[in-house]
């Protein structure tokens with residue numbers, strides 16, 4: 001019998017006003033994982049009211065005390081790491097080792113943000129006038145709406161929830177319909193750690209209704225969204241005068257120069273292109289290769305791709321798990337047809353294998369041209385496009401030719417190539433001699449161009465979830481007029 005789960009509003013596990021549920025299946029086995037509440041607008045209203053009521057007390061709690069609660073969250077995440085990792089694998093298919101990394105990221109950011117409770121720095125500076133003091137302080141924003149995707153179902157919510165909490169905000173969390181169980185288990189941990197009622201509220205359900213209502217809600221002061229670029233654009237159009245942070249997609253390049261360590265680059269392409277079945281915003285979906293080494297590297301890459309083991313992520317031998325759902329599988333298939341029509345050469349893969357689950361063969365196209373759709377659009381599957389370049393200048397031009405700008409990488413042993421790329425690649429992240437993935441929580445993360453509008457994690461993560469107030473204290477005892485009096 002499939003279990004029915006509830007949502008968390010005002011410190012209670014509740015059913016939706018809609019009286020409807022949706023079912024999520026394991027993408028590797030197609031077995032039902034559970035039934036989840038189809039949250040509607042009324043549920044969102046209740047969650048927002050609860051968050052508003054809880055705001056005063058939570059925001060007045062000294063930030064180091066909030067930090068102690070976050071520390072406890074980190075400890076509980078650590079204790080429950082294996083169980084959470086297994087839930088991730090069952091719910092969205094990621095191989096278990098990577099799922100453990102997903103939870104580790106949440107643990108890391110919980111501890112990091114717990115420490116921020118003793119910093120939350122503003123700055124002091126000099127005044128133009130005598131006997132006047134000038135400084136900035138940080139204030140919470142208020143009620144915030146956090147909307148998350150499925151591909152890092154514990155890490156991404158934690159990148160938003162931890163800084164929101166340490167800054168004193170109260171939260172409505174709307175996870176993806178593909179990973180509601182991860183969200184529920186995460187919120188159970190927040191509850192156990194002692195987050196007061198109303199501070200975190202979980203509404204499961206569709207983006208178009210529950211999510212949109214959250215975005216339009218007048219009492220929700222900020223939205224932080226991670227997901228598809230089209231959804232991000234719609235959110236931006238709808239939100240009105242409200243702070244909106246967007247973390248969107250990518251079409252991330254790895255440049256491989258003729259002086260590179262090819263074995264190292266090979267590891268980077270395999271990890272970046274096919275890890276998480278290509279379903280990372282930072283996945284390496286384009287390889288821009290120096291013409292002198294192209295045919296040699298192609299052969300090396302095909303040999304490695306042949307060895308990748310497709311299967312259920314629960315099996316520790318598996319290299320590549322399923323795609324998240326049928327739509328994702330169909331999308332990858334459709335891009336194979338597009339690539340072939342465009343004239344790219346399919347070197348390996350390209351098929352839906354004859355096995356149960358939403359699997360897709362690791363795929364490599366070569367002889368791709370810069371303006372082909374497979375070299376421009378985010379496929380979000382295990383499909384890599386190889387493009388040839390005659391030198392670094394052309395490689396960078398190709399890298400920058402897309403609308404996205406999230407991550408990027410270069411493999412080279414030439415320091416000039418490395419620094420030129422750091423300077424010229426249009427991306428929020430550049431890796432040298434490492435793949436396009438592997439963000440650490442104490443550094444900022446985010447993209448340029450259509451990859452987003454904000455930075456999460458690190459100190460910049462605090463900026464997204466706090467307001468800066470400017471304070472002047474005049475202790476001269478007389479009227480001093482800025483820009484007029486000496």
Ligand code: NAD
Nearest residue numbers: 148149150175176207208211212227228231247248249281
């Ligand atoms: P998605 O945009 O379909 O959904 C993301 C979330 O938005 C879900 O919770 C969904 O229910 C909700 N949503 C959907 N339509 C909505 C609407 N109209 N109003 C409000 N909410 C709505 O994205 P996805 O398929 O879950 O995730 C994959 C995408 O996320 C990829 O494009 C990937 O690159 C991107 N991503 C970006 C980052 C980053 O940090 N830049 C990280 C991970 C994933």
